[in-house]
Amino acid sequence: MQRIAKGDGDAFADLVRRYTRMLYNVAYRYNAASAEDLVQESFLRAFQHANTFSGRSKVSSWLYRICVNVCLTAMGRASLQTTDIEEVPESELTASINDRPETRAEGRETYKALEEGLALLPAQERMVFILRELQGLAYSEISDVLGMTEQAARTNLHRAKRRLQTWLSPLLTS
Amino acid sequence: MECSEALDFLYQSFDAQLTPTQQMLLDAHRRTCFACANTLTRAERFQALLLQVPQLAVPRGLEDRIIERVFAANHVTTKRGETWQTLVESITNWRSFGYAMGTAAAVIALILISRGVFQQSALNHHEVPSTITAAISGTLDVNTASGTTQQSGSLTLSPGETLTNSSDQPSTIAISPNLAVTIGNGTQVKVGQVKVDPQTGDPNVVAVRVDHGTVGVRESLQKNSGAIHVATDQATVVPTGTIFTVTAAPGTTQVAVGEGSVAVYLPGETFDVLAGNEAHITADKHTVTKLRTGTKFSR
Numbered sequence: 001m002q003r004i005a006k007g008d009g010d011a012f013a014d015l016v017r018r019y020t021r022m023l024y025n026v027a028y029r030y031n032a033a034s035a036e037d038l039v040q041e042s043f044l045r046a047f048q049h050a051n052t053f054s055g056r057s058k059v060s061s062w063l064y065r066i067c068v069n070v071c072l073t074a075m076g077r078a079s080l081q082t083t084d085i086e087e088v089p090e091s092e093l094t095a096s097i098n099d100r101p102e103t104r105a106e107g108r109e110t111y112k113a114l115e116e117g118l119a120l121l122p123a124q125e126r127m128v129f130i131l132r133e134l135q136g137l138a139y140s141e142i143s144d145v146l147g148m149t150e151q152a153a154r155t156n157l158h159r160a161k162r163r164l165q166t167w168l169s170p171l172l173t174s
Numbered sequence: 175m176e177c178s179e180a181l182d183f184l185y186q187s188f189d190a191q192l193t194p195t196q197q198m199l200l201d202a203h204r205r206t207c208f209a210c211a212n213t214l215t216r217a218e219r220f221q222a223l224l225l226q227v228p229q230l231a232v233p234r235g236l237e238d239r240i241i242e243r244v245f246a247a248n249h250v251t252t253k254r255g256e257t258w259q260t261l262v263e264s265i266t267n268w269r270s271f272g273y274a275m276g277t278a279a280a281v282i283a284l285i286l287i288s289r290g291v292f293q294q295s296a297l298n299h300h301e302v303p304s305t306i307t308a309a310i311s312g313t314l315d316v317n318t319a320s321g322t323t324q325q326s327g328s329l330t331l332s333p334g335e336t337l338t339n340s341s342d343q344p345s346t347i348a349i350s351p352n353l354a355v356t357i358g359n360g361t362q363v364k365v366g367q368v369k370v371d372p373q374t375g376d377p378n379v380v381a382v383r384v385d386h387g388t389v390g391v392r393e394s395l396q397k398n399s400g401a402i403h404v405a406t407d408q409a410t411v412v413p414t415g416t417i418f419t420v421t422a423a424p425g426t427t428q429v430a431v432g433e434g435s436v437a438v439y440l441p442g443e444t445f446d447v448l449a450g451n452e453a454h455i456t457a458d459k460h461t462v463t464k465l466r467t468g469t470k471f472s473r
Contacts (some may be wrong), residue, residue: 007428009245010466016240021232028230036233040240047244111227133224139189158185165220172216172223 001059005051012047015059022060022135023067029118029130030071038074042067057144064137064145068127110171117167124148125160132157175203180210184217304370306331306377312345314338314357331365331380338362339387349377361387427455430465 003011020039027038045066053062118126124146131137131145132153139150146153165172175183183200186192192200204211313326317336329337329347339345339357346356357363366381430452445460447453453462 006426009241009428009430010468012244013241013468016237016244020237020240021229024232024236025230036236036239039236040243043240044244110223114223114227134227154189158182161185161217161220162181165217168220168223169216172219173212 001050001053001055004047005053012050015046016043019060019063023063026064026067026130026135027071029115029134030126031074031119032115034074038067038070041074042070045070058141061141061144064131064135064141068131068145071127072123110168113168113171114164117164120167121160121163125156125163128153128156129160129164133161175199177203177207177210180204180207181213181217184214188221304368305333306349306368306370306380308350309348310345311348312339312343313341314345314347315340331368333365333368335365336362336385337365337382344390349380353377353380355380355382356390358388358390363387425456427453429453429455432465 001015004015020043023039023042024035027042028035031038042063046063049066053059057065118129121129127146128142131142132139137145139153142148142153143150148156180200180203183192183196187197187200204214307328307330309328310325313324314329315338316323316325316329317338318332318334331347331349337357339359339361342359344356344358346354348354362385364383364385366383367379368377368381369379370377429447431447431449434449445453445462447462450465451462452465453460
């Protein structure tokens, strides 16, 4: 990171090649349509603020934090276009997913349904879920990345799981 | 155990957070509560599903696009565009002729080394002639049909006139903020075609023939690429472009050159970076080394 802070292009290229997949997976699960833009913006900020990396956390945690901020900022801009899953009655969640062909399919369609459900989660819950369940971060690292207590991370995760479980209920029952 | 607790206990069990006692309570509740048993089964299926969610592959070329975007975003032409323009407009000397140029800060200017060789027919276009008024440093003798005058400060480039630098110093003609032509001392050139964009006033084509001596061309390829044609008896030379990156970071600047050449102006010092090399500049020193393997340039 010190080399990047000094403008070392090769060091930055190494960073990009090492961590693009990690950030892309976070950004895609958070907002598939804008994933590439979110990742690019994340690395742009990482490059421009490399001198602020103190070394107290892992590079991956630092990058996660940047990516999360980029995603949440983008979410703020697009908030009027999203629907909170809490605002959708459970009966409608079940009915809507029953109406979709994914209900009768498995594999990729199931993941697609999961992504649709993720998109309806409140931003913070969505991010905790992504980091914990899809990226495999420890609660302590999630706490560091998101700036919340480990207990708060657990609470957010459990809420997210409850909502997603409801969303996917027809698939899980079958 | 309350039903409302059962699911939380199950989630905690996925994280291996349950004590043996809590696990016993959960198991007992599951055996006796049909509703919770179904919910917990779905939760376990959900957890199993999550374990199978694949990691996504990175779209082809994304890493390169990220690197290019970040380099471009930190490029001198965007971060220091104003400084760049000011420098280009004010350049009056050129290091290739033995002049050093001081600037208040380390700024980068582009000097293009012409490499493309074109046919001499580039001078034989049948286009409406035009003129360009340009600032010059030093003096030039301008010979037209009506006689010879010595010009300094500015001159009007017109087709057919002859420019002679009879002084002992080079003279630079600042044709536009993006294009400057330096006429070496003892050099004589003829002005060929001059064509100006009627909308912007920028030169589309400026053709000069070198009778003898040396002409240097410095062209910023932000626009007007290829505007200058320099001809000799053997060839016409047109800039075909230069590709470079400038990365600015606190306390350091990196200049990597893929094609062409750039001149780097430092306070009291100027040096060139040729294609295939990169310069690392700090407040107290600079070094030029070969480009490292894998360095890429956006086109």
